[in-house]
Amino acid sequence: MNGESLEVEGIDPHTTLLDFLRDRGLVGTKEGCAEGECGACAVVVLRLEHEGPRYVAVNACLTLVGSVLGAELRTVEGLSPQPGSRSAGRAAGPSVAELHPVQRAMVELGGSQCGYCTPGFVVSMFAEYYRREASLTPSGEPGLRWDPESVAGNLCRCTGYRPIREAMRSLPLAAEDDGFRARLSQPLAPLGEASLVREDVPGGGGTRRLHRPASLAGALALLAEEPAAKLIAGGTDLVVEVNQRDRRWPTLIALEAVDELRTLELGGEEIRIGAGLNLSELEHRLGGALPLLDELFPLFSSRLIRNRATLGGNLVNASPIGDSPPALLALDARVVLASQRGERELPLVEFFTGYRQTALAPGELLRAVIVPRRAPTHAHFYKVSKRVLDDISTVAAAFAVDLDPASNTVTRARLAYGGVAATPVRAQAVEQALVGRPWTAETVAELAPQLRESFTPLSDHRGSAAYRQAMLARTFEKFFHETQAGRRLGPQPPPSVVLPVLPPRPQKGANA
Amino acid sequence: MSTKVTLSLGYGKQLSKQKIEVPDGEPKPWDATVKTKVVGRAVPRIDGPLKVSGEARYTHDVRVEGMLHGAILRSPHPCAVIQSIDLSGAEKAPGVRAVHAMAKAGDRMIFAGQDIAAVAAERPEQARAALEAIAVEYELQPFVASTRGAMRDGAPVVHAAAVEEKRTGADEPGAEKAAGRLQGNIRPGRSQKRGDAKRALRAAKASFEATYETQCHTHSALETHGLMIRWEAKDAVTVWASTQAIFGVRDEVAAVFGLEPAKVRVITEFLGGGFGAKFGANAPGSAIAKAAGELARTAKAPVKIMLDRQEEHLCTGNRPDSIQTVRLGANPKTGAITAIHVTAHGSAGIGTGAGVGRNASAIYTKVPDVLVESADVFTHAGPAVAFRAPGHPQGAFAMESAIDELARQLGRDPIDVRLAHDTHPVRRWQLELGRERFAWNERRREAADLRSRNTRIRRGVGCAVSIWGDFGGPDARVTVSVARDGKVAVKCGVQDIGGGIGTVMAQVAAEVLQRPLADVRVDIGDSAFGPGVGSGGSKTTSSIAPAVRNAAEAAKAELAMIASRALEGASVKRLKWTEKGVGVGRQTLSWAELCKAIEGEAVVATASRPRTYGAFPKSFPGYPTPQIAGAQFAAVEVDTWTGVVRCSEILALHDCGRVMNEMTLRSQINGGIILGVGYALMEQRVLDPGLGVVLNANLEGYKACGIKDCPDISIVLTEVASGNNSTGSYGIGEPATIPTAAAIANAVGDALGAHVRSLPITPGKVLETLEAAANSSSNSEASK
Ligand SMILES: Cc1cc2nc3c(=O)[nH]c(=O)nc-3n(C[C@H](O)[C@H](O)[C@H](O)COP(=O)(O)OP(=O)(O)OC[C@H]3O[C@@H](n4cnc5c(N)ncnc54)[C@H](O)[C@@H]3O)c2cc1C
Numbered sequence A: 001m002n003g004e005s006l007e008v009e010g011i012d013p014h015t016t017l018l019d020f021l022r023d024r025g026l027v028g029t030k031e032g033c034a035e036g037e038c039g040a041c042a043v044v045v046l047r048l049e050h051e052g053p054r055y056v057a058v059n060a061c062l063t064l065v066g067s068v069l070g071a072e073l074r075t076v077e078g079l080s081p082q083p084g085s086r087s088a089g090r091a092a093g094p095s096v097a098e099l100h101p102v103q104r105a106m107v108e109l110g111g112s113q114c115g116y117c118t119p120g121f122v123v124s125m126f127a128e129y130y131r132r133e134a135s136l137t138p139s140g141e142p143g144l145r146w147d148p149e150s151v152a153g154n155l156c157r158c159t160g161y162r163p164i165r166e167a168m169r170s171l172p173l174a175a176e177d178d179g180f181r182a183r184l185s186q187p188l189a190p191l192g193e194a195s196l197v198r199e200d201v202p203g204g205g206g207t208r209r210l211h212r213p214a215s216l217a218g219a220l221a222l223l224a225e226e227p228a229a230k231l232i233a234g235g236t237d238l239v240v241e242v243n244q245r246d247r248r249w250p251t252l253i254a255l256e257a258v259d260e261l262r263t264l265e266l267g268g269e270e271i272r273i274g275a276g277l278n279l280s281e282l283e284h285r286l287g288g289a290l291p292l293l294d295e296l297f298p299l300f301s302s303r304l305i306r307n308r309a310t311l312g313g314n315l316v317n318a319s320p321i322g323d324s325p326p327a328l329l330a331l332d333a334r335v336v337l338a339s340q341r342g343e344r345e346l347p348l349v350e351f352f353t354g355y356r357q358t359a360l361a362p363g364e365l366l367r368a369v370i371v372p373r374r375a376p377t378h379a380h381f382y383k384v385s386k387r388v389l390d391d392i393s394t395v396a397a398a399f400a401v402d403l404d405p406a407s408n409t410v411t412r413a414r415l416a417y418g419g420v421a422a423t424p425v426r427a428q429a430v431e432q433a434l435v436g437r438p439w440t441a442e443t444v445a446e447l448a449p450q451l452r453e454s455f456t457p458l459s460d461h462r463g464s465a466a467y468r469q470a471m472l473a474r475t476f477e478k479f480f481h482e483t484q485a486g487r488r489l490g491p492q493p494p495p496s497v498v499l500p501v502l503p504p505r506p507q508k509g510a511n512a
Numbered sequence B: 001m002s003t004k005v006t007l008s009l010g011y012g013k014q015l016s017k018q019k020i021e022v023p024d025g026e027p028k029p030w031d032a033t034v035k036t037k038v039v040g041r042a043v044p045r046i047d048g049p050l051k052v053s054g055e056a057r058y059t060h061d062v063r064v065e066g067m068l069h070g071a072i073l074r075s076p077h078p079c080a081v082i083q084s085i086d087l088s089g090a091e092k093a094p095g096v097r098a099v100h101a102m103a104k105a106g107d108r109m110i111f112a113g114q115d116i117a118a119v120a121a122e123r124p125e126q127a128r129a130a131l132e133a134i135a136v137e138y139e140l141q142p143f144v145a146s147t148r149g150a151m152r153d154g155a156p157v158v159h160a161a162a163v164e165e166k167r168t169g170a171d172e173p174g175a176e177k178a179a180g181r182l183q184g185n186i187r188p189g190r191s192q193k194r195g196d197a198k199r200a201l202r203a204a205k206a207s208f209e210a211t212y213e214t215q216c217h218t219h220s221a222l223e224t225h226g227l228m229i230r231w232e233a234k235d236a237v238t239v240w241a242s243t244q245a246i247f248g249v250r251d252e253v254a255a256v257f258g259l260e261p262a263k264v265r266v267i268t269e270f271l272g273g274g275f276g277a278k279f280g281a282n283a284p285g286s287a288i289a290k291a292a293g294e295l296a297r298t299a300k301a302p303v304k305i306m307l308d309r310q311e312e313h314l315c316t317g318n319r320p321d322s323i324q325t326v327r328l329g330a331n332p333k334t335g336a337i338t339a340i341h342v343t344a345h346g347s348a349g350i351g352t353g354a355g356v357g358r359n360a361s362a363i364y365t366k367v368p369d370v371l372v373e374s375a376d377v378f379t380h381a382g383p384a385v386a387f388r389a390p391g392h393p394q395g396a397f398a399m400e401s402a403i404d405e406l407a408r409q410l411g412r413d414p415i416d417v418r419l420a421h422d423t424h425p426v427r428r429w430q431l432e433l434g435r436e437r438f439a440w441n442e443r444r445r446e447a448a449d450l451r452s453r454n455t456r457i458r459r460g461v462g463c464a465v466s467i468w469g470d471f472g473g474p475d476a477r478v479t480v481s482v483a484r485d486g487k488v489a490v491k492c493g494v495q496d497i498g499g500g501i502g503t504v505m506a507q508v509a510a511e512v513l514q515r516p517l518a519d520v521r522v523d524i525g526d527s528a529f530g531p532g533v534g535s536g537g538s539k540t541t542s543s544i545a546p547a548v549r550n551a552a553e554a555a556k557a558e559l560a561m562i563a564s565r566a567l568e569g570a571s572v573k574r575l576k577w578t579e580k581g582v583g584v585g586r587q588t589l590s591w592a593e594l595c596k597a598i599e600g601e602a603v604v605a606t607a608s609r610p611r612t613y614g615a616f617p618k619s620f621p622g623y624p625t626p627q628i629a630g631a632q633f634a635a636v637e638v639d640t641w642t643g644v645v646r647c648s649e650i651l652a653l654h655d656c657g658r659v660m661n662e663m664t665l666r667s668q669i670n671g672g673i674i675l676g677v678g679y680a681l682m683e684q685r686v687l688d689p690g691l692g693v694v695l696n697a698n699l700e701g702y703k704a705c706g707i708k709d710c711p712d713i714s715i716v717l718t719e720v721a722s723g724n725n726s727t728g729s730y731g732i733g734e735p736a737t738i739p740t741a742a743a744i745a746n747a748v749g750d751a752l753g754a755h756v757r758s759l760p761i762t763p764g765k766v767l768e769t770l771e772a773a774a775n776s777s778s779n780s781e782a783s784k
């Protein structure tokens, strides 16, 4: 931690990194929500990725201490390249010269108002400052090409973000002799096995454990021994339950250190994605190999969350409004389930068995997702939500069609949705009806009513049932028009949909 | 006891000599002729390094020896009578050191989230766990959770008895004394009146009527409400509080525990935002100070209570919703508006204060007959509280929307309609400037073209205006000292809500004393530093900056005496001050030499500021203080297929008196705008009418703008020299957020050719509006 080692002992394995740090007096890291929405709790983890060590910013409020045991961490207090002596008074604190360039830019360009969000922004910006992909300008020159995405998971209620944007834009590339940069070219040991045990949890909690196996065999053995143990990958769903709904489990198995779950195989026929790979790493390692996912990533929460969220967690969570299921359904993905008994493969469409239920058997975990490497003629992902970024979908849709180039007829269609039923779904009847028809506005208009009636979505505070129903067809119409090149300003659809105002009705477990 | 001084006042090139009466002893106010060197510059905040390095200590971060953690059990029901409470389970729970009942059997709980009992324990999780061991039996009662529902005859009545008005320092001054008599859940407030609007409406040749609705909006400051109380003696406490009014907290704590105010010390070194919700010691809907104090007394240890994000949504205040019917009378030939009548209802939950501001009553002063009536509607929900320009964004949305809709109906340009009825010279200037800079005419033509071609993506522009007043006053006292080592210190018990008042204090002192900024030390955030002012009504800067100037001038006068002695009795009047020091003729004294001549440790001067003494060019209605004018322009892009609106650009033109610090000022405006964008497009507290509970009491379901929702913001500062106080400063925090949502709504109206009359403008509402417009045009074609 900030260059020193911290002993961890006697804590409940459900303790978040945020609570742990603040308890230890490292209170620069703030709590704004304890649910991954504000980024005030961001800290830096030096993570060993495929191409070497990388600084990633993560939400400490959703990271369990057990997941990062043995890792090199930095909080906002540990970013100063050369800590020095302090003066007193309001203007006290480090002198401007002692600050990290990111911190200095935030001071000089007025990136804080109340400042409560500032440590989180500074941490996210620090990680971006050293991000490999950010180190070339659009013209290919070395220079910082800052991606606003890097702070999209940080909320500021005061500044209107503009000075923060200006601060980031003002930064040059890290200097050659920058110690933090130099650290990236030194070796980093992989996370090994670790565990935390807390006996006699007060209030009759019994013994609670967290195991962090370092191999798939180890994970499967633990799971075989205790099929009720709870797996945790990125924790971005699970720890929300710990914090907000006080969920506790006797045994947690952290998948963090299982390398077999973090592989990516780019085969000629198919791509095999380890279930434990975080979405940020997946995104840059795919390098555009699955364009539909490239449309999805920027719409899936924020970089902060994606730095830990895994595809496996998203699928096993099986939320009807999860974003990756529609995209993967449209791509005909399959899942690989593993247990000590062996492995089995299932089409993804059979994986979702009911509201937040999956085909995973006791003792089984999701090992990988296999995506066939065939490029549909057209494929797009849509997410309708109120906020541009980092918002849960009201409706998510992914479409893929294959066309016969000679006749412009549909040879195969996949229409997948989230947010319109109890599970992620495909509109299979319409898919079949499309096959053999010409890919024209008439076809789309003819099938729109059927598409609208395919599912009966519910109302909640994100959108009314009627709005969702309308979106079933509208997103598809939008898709069609976007496949017609140069037609961004398309005509308005006929006013055929009736959209009564419905009072929002609570939906059981409406949360992702 | 006052003197007349002649000042150069005005704005832009419109300057004139005005005679202003200032109290004796007051320095000559900075007017348009005065060029300052440090004041006005975009100086980075002096506490920036503390903030970026994580060293700034907020209430949430404060830890003292022996500190316990408090937590509060809240009613899960919107309306219920407590049958019994059994606290014994909590008393026995591990780690618990004190339990405090906040309600008793027989009490009627009237919103989900109301205080029941509090516990203090060694660890926060122990306190939370202990709450679960408290057994409460409730008898459920009927409730009403929607504003319209509460207005119906026979609706369950929220308050059994009379309701006491609760005001805070952030309410628009003068809005007290409003309360009318309660009828069911409806309690009429004060009306704003000019002429006879009802008669004028009957006589009008053309009229327009529409009903507008706005949502309940929560402050959602990033640091939640919280405080820690430590008893220092039987009759003395220290309070660390996340507050925007240190002295408000002091007085409330003193009142709650029957202490002398002087025995209450309040510390707020840093504060993670407030926006109007953090004036008292208790939160608007939760007696956290009472609970912390009682628990601390019982446990004989300091107790800290920090609310969590859910509680923050339930019981710490919000901006009331509103249902406003606007009726306009007009002359279709001239386009003149002859009457405005607004009837507004809004729910502040169980609290009061659902006003609609002054857009309708005080901006369009050429309209002869105006009536604005507003009423509170009680619902079983957490109380509202002042929120950045209380009432104004709601009122601006309805009134400014109605102006645009009328303009569309009459085939006139909405800016022309505004100019024809507004006499404030600065706002008129802002509208004209904005029209030009925003390429208004060209963009309106483009919007019309996209509409006529019925394209999927539409673009539109809109504008809206704001009114606010300079409410700065003489509450604060500032101490400026110059020590023998030459260092300057400025002290005041004011808190920095984020506006950057500490930096402005340093700048003003540096300006007057002609010292480098780095040599000025500022101490704020502690009641021990002397009276401050609550950060509300956008009055922090205009209350504090003049007091700093006055104190610094007083210190300088004393230094002048010392200099005159040292310079062999040179007359004080003939002294020449420079950045190096002071002199007369060829004789000079460096600053260091001068300070060495100080007898004792330092020269210390304390000063306040008098009441506002000038209001040029126009006063805020009913006040002898300047009116603050503003206008904003918005550009939007609407996807008519999904209904998703994106605000792409905002041009904000604001009057801000004399600029004290351009960087912090612009930041306030940016922040006001982004809050307005959220209000316009996404933020909404959703209360389930069937269950009476908040469905999105978190930041996952309650979305505020992120960086990618942020439009391109351009800011034009239309400085005004108003001769109001010795620095010419006034506030901007609130005005900056008033017109944003209204301007966006008008831009959406321009894009669609039909108005979305309800905030937030969600995709569903956009599609409904398009649908209704298409139906009505096909109906009218059918009837032709
Ligand atoms: C602020 C925020 C924004 C979000 N935005 C989005 C969004 O835009 N779109 C979206 O779809 N989701 C969103 N989510 C939800 C969440 O981030 C995703 O579902 C994420 O992919 C979960 O992955 P994880 O690794 O964090 O899962 P975890 O929380 O670790 O686990 C989730 C569940 O999956 C199980 N699990 C995990 N890995 C495996 C495995 N290999 N085998 C078997 N079971 C496993 C766990 O036991 C647990 O039940 C958001 C969450 C937050 C906090």
Ligand code: FES
Binding pocket: A030, A031, A032, A033, A034, A035, A036, A037, A038, A039, A040, A041, A042, A059, A060, A061, A062
């Ligand atoms: S505390 Fe808000 S994201 Fe972690």
Ligand code: FES
Binding pocket: A111, A112, A113, A114, A115, A116, A117, A118, A155, A156, A157, A158, A159, B222, B272, B273, B498
């Ligand atoms: S500065 Fe206050 S939340 Fe960002």
